[in-house]
Amino acid sequence: MIRLTVNGQAQTFDGEPSMPLAVYLRDVLNIPTVRYGCLMASCKSCLVYVQSVRSLACTIPMSDMQNKDVSTAPEW
Ligand code: FES
Numbered sequence: 819m820i821r822l823t824v825n826g827q828a829q830t831f832d833g834e835p836s837m838p839l840a841v842y843l844r845d846v847l848n849i850p851t852v853r854y855g856c857l858m859a860s861c862k863s864c865l866v867y868v869q870s871v872r873s874l875a876c877t878i879p880m881s882d883m884q885n886k887d888v889s890t891a892p893e894w
Pocket of ligand 1: 853854856857858860862864865874875876
């Protein structure tokens, strides 16, 4: 089981380890401000902060997210 923090809340993930972080954030956690398009590091629509570093969430598999901290854009 992968444990991570998203916007200050502890979360767990027990699914497919290759799932992109962007898909987890939008489709599993239902965070509407997280978007994705190309899923190939081209469109930059999936920008989030991982460990306070701007990151393309489509390029990061959930298997790399153990004990990581993620921040997404606030809802407007
Ligand atoms: S979805 Fe296009 S760069 Fe991540």
